[in-house]
Amino acid sequence: MTVHAQAAPAKVPAVRLKITEIFHSIQGEGLTAGVPTVFVRLTGCPLRCSYCDTAYAFTGGEYVELPAILSRVAAFATSHVTVTGGEPLAQAGCLELLSALCDAGHQVSLETSGALDVAPVDRRVVRVLDLKTPSSGECARNLYANLDLLQSGDQVKFVLTDRADYDWAVETARRYDIASRACVLFSPAFGLLDAATLADWMLADRLPFRLQLQLHKLLWGEVPGR
Ligand SMILES: C[S@@+](CC[C@H](N)C(=O)[O-])C[C@H]1O[C@@H](n2cnc3c(N)ncnc32)[C@H](O)[C@@H]1O
Numbered sequence: 001m002t003v004h005a006q007a008a009p010a011k012v013p014a015v016r017l018k019i020t021e022i023f024h025s026i027q028g029e030g031l032t033a034g035v036p037t038v039f040v041r042l043t044g045c046p047l048r049c050s051y052c053d054t055a056y057a058f059t060g061g062e063y064v065e066l067p068a069i070l071s072r073v074a075a076f077a078t079s080h081v082t083v084t085g086g087e088p089l090a091q092a093g094c095l096e097l098l099s100a101l102c103d104a105g106h107q108v109s110l111e112t113s114g115a116l117d118v119a120p121v122d123r124r125v126v127r128v129l130d131l132k133t134p135s136s137g138e139c140a141r142n143l144y145a146n147l148d149l150l151q152s153g154d155q156v157k158f159v160l161t162d163r164a165d166y167d168w169a170v171e172t173a174r175r176y177d178i179a180s181r182a183c184v185l186f187s188p189a190f191g192l193l194d195a196a197t198l199a200d201w202m203l204a205d206r207l208p209f210r211l212q213l214q215l216h217k218l219l220w221g222e223v224p225g226r
């Protein structure tokens with residue numbers, strides 16, 4: 001009897017993502033501020049917001065395969081995980097990463113600029129959607145169709161630099177009735193808009209939105225990996 005050599009199974013290339021850093025910190029933003037969290041920061045962003053505090057993630061980074069990312073995250077033994085960047089959705093493998101983190105039992109959130117479609121994001125992930133304000137210089141990139149995809153627990157964030165941004169954010173939140181779909185966060189651009197001034201504007205206008213300060217910067221200043 002002739003024995004035929006079996007063809008080796010085709011090798012499926014492992015998903016790999018370009019990573020700037022994976023670190024353990026206190027969640028500084030959004031509804032879980034204060035909760036110990038692991039951050040996975042993906043490299044690269046197609047936007048250039050004027051105030052961006054993470055320009056060091058635009059370039060560089062190292063490719064890491066998905067299983068290695070999962071074990072680096074697991075090593076921190078922490079339930080909450082935030083995938084951020086750069087713009088995480090700019091890498092196709094981000095979708096698989098998000099699902100794999102959920103499958104591993106983590107409570108996962110995604111920080112995204114709102115410029116890319118969130119439709120394919122795993123339903124188990126909390127979406128923190130930034131709507132870029134005029135002073136960011138990237139307002140034209142906002143994908144408003146994303147607002148129709150928000151689910152309970154999701155958050156919409158406006159980072160504000162001045163009064164014109166504030167007025168625009170109030171009007172935009174009203175026009176799209178965002179508060180009925182998600183928690184609305186108003187955050188001062190760090191060092192550019194005084195937080196107390198923003199708080200006074202919000203109180204004067206009786207806004208039912210949440211003031212968000214970047215807790216990690218109050219704790220440690222503006223340093224990478226925090
Ligand atoms: C660095 S971005 C990464 C995720 C995504 N690219 C985005 O813009 O949402 C994470 C969050 O930090 C916010 N952020 C960046 N620079 C900031 C600053 N100087 N002050 C306050 N928030 C800032 C962004 O608006 C965004 O909500």
Ligand SMILES: Nc1nc2[nH]cc(C(=O)O)c2c(=O)[nH]1
Binds near residue numbers: 027029054082085
């Ligand atoms: N501590 C801490 N909390 C954060 N929440 C969102 C962050 C981000 O850069 O997306 C961030 C960050 O960079 N550090």
Ligand code: SF4
Binds near residue numbers: 047052053055085086
């Ligand atoms: S989208 Fe996010 S990472 Fe990109 S420039 Fe704007 S704030 Fe920075």
Ligand SMILES: [Mg+2]
Binds near residue numbers: 053054
């Ligand atoms: Mg940050």
